[in-house]
Amino acid sequence: MSDESPLIRSLRAAVAAAPDDVPLRLHLAELLLAAGHSDQAVTEAAVALQHAPGDADARALMMRAMGVPTAPADPVSPAAPTEADLPSQPPSEPGGFDWTAAEREIEDAVPPRFVTSERAMDSLAPATEAPIAADGGGDAGSVSAWDIDAPGSVSLADVGGMHEVKDRLEAAFLAPMRNPELRRLFGKSLRGGLLLYGPPGCGKTFIARAVAGELGAGFLSVSVNDVLDMWIGNSERNMHEVFETARRQAPCVVFLDELDALGAKRSRSHHSEMRNTVNQLLTELDGVDAVNEGVFVLAATNVPWDVDIALRRPGRLDRTLLVLPPDAPAREAILRYHLRDRPIESVDLGRLVKATEDFSGADLAHLCDSAAESALLDSARTGTVRMINMTDLLAAAKDVRPSTEPWFAAARNVAMFANDGGMYDDLLAYLKKKRKL
Known part of the structure; x- marks a missing residue:
């Protein structure tokens, strides 16, 4: 670009020659931000996050480029990490960016660099709850904090098969989010809502996590049990706190699991508390009291026809994606995964894939468990250990009815x-x- 400094042009050439060099790319993004090119800085930070998911420096730079405020760090307590505990960073150049100071600045706003990301969690519970008063009054059950999973290494490349689903995700959701300059040109904000629907057990939650990984964003999963509270007003407060947490730690994917429970049709609800919760969700999606820039809302449901129609209005969850049972390549990948650590012999995956048409991912996992159980029991009866074979797998495929x-x-x-x-x-x-x- 004509208004770029020679240093920025030189750094662009260096990044093009070494696209995997994350510190170099972040240095370029910092200079672009200082020169007033915030959209380009967001682009470079997003690419850096694709190469190094969960990098706190890249997330901090993206937040500053997007204009997202960060919470000031509390004074260092004896339990807080010291400078010696922090990961080493490239030394600051004269007039450059102070990486150590930036990490301290955002330590209370961004999840820690190293977390247990392998945990299997269908929903995240509030970290703390206020005590319940003996008389049932007060702020019983109110949520004071929510845990956000740091950007993980899961991406759409880890989703076996399902190429049509991934293509539609890329075209309708991911591509606009990855190109801030095009968004600015066409007046598209850095936010979005997508509703995933389809049969149970077909990987909607996994796809949502993969989308978060593609965007280099944190992941906050919310279910009806996390939000609903027996005390009047607490459910709405919990819903508000979910989105406030996501805004403070943007970019963040808020995943609303079982949306038909969280956002059921108000016309069918006989409880004012449930209707008020849906109204609060609508308010948060609209960003009436706050800006949802950098907050990506994904929702999943098995029964979209039970979701309140107002939630699917333009500007909210206005895009939908049908997640169907895994196709043949996906079934092969799932079967291979569930059989990888089990003793098998002469397994014809191609034949097994053909015998499992319309099976969900959960059905395939159950099939492998059933076949393993059959071989185990046979080994126990005969006293001779034998491998899992095609007879076991095909018999299980015949017994397991597609859910x-x-x-x-x-x-x-x-x-x-x-x-x-x-x-x-x-x-x-x-x-x-x-x-x-």
Whole structure:
């Protein structure tokens, strides 16, 4: 660009020659931000996060480039990390960016660099709760803090098969988020809402985590049990605190699991507390009292027809993606994963994939467990240990009934008779393709 300094142009050439050099790319982003090119700085920080997911320096720089305020650090207590405990950083250049000072500045706003990211959690519970008063009054059950998973290494490349789902995610959601200059040109804000729907056990939660990894964003999973409270007003307060936490630690993906429970149709709800919770969710999605820049809202449901229609209004969860049972490449990857540490012999994955049409990922895991159990019991009866073979796997495939069938039976009527505005055109097309109509 004509208004760039020679130093920035030289750094661009150096980054192009060494695209994996994260410190060099972050130095370029810092200079771009200082020169007033915040959108370009966000782009470089996002690319750095793709090479080094969870890098606190890249996240801090992205937050500053996006204008997201950071909470001031508390005074260092005896339990707080000292400078010797902090990871080493490149020394600051004269007039350059002080990496150590930046890490101290954001230590209370950004999750720690090293966390236990392998834990399997369907939902994240509030960190602390206020004590319940004996008379039932006060702020019983109110949420004071939420845990956010730091950006993980999971990306869409880790999702086996499902190429059509990944292509639609890239075109409808990820590509606009990765290109701030194009967003600015076309007036698109750094926010978004996407509703994932489909049969249970088909990987909607895993896909949401993969999206967070692609965006280099934190991940906050919320279920109805985390939000609803027996005391009046606490459910709305909990919902507000979820989004406030995400705004403070943006970029962040807020994953609303089982949206049909969190955002059920208000016309069918007989409890004012549930209706008020849905109203609060609508307010948070609109960003009425705060800016949702850098907050990406993903939601999942098995029954989208039970979700309040206001949640799918433009500007909220206005994009939908049908997550179907895993296709053949995905089934092969899932079966290979669940059999990887088990004693097997002469397993024909191609034949097994053909025998598991319409199986969900959970069904495939159950199939492998059943086959392993059969071989184990046979070994116990005969006193001779034998391997899991195709006979075990095919027998399990015959016994395990696809859990997706009841879902498609219910979805068929919705797609045929309640497809207002073409909301379920993708589901209708799939049912016709599979001759399920």
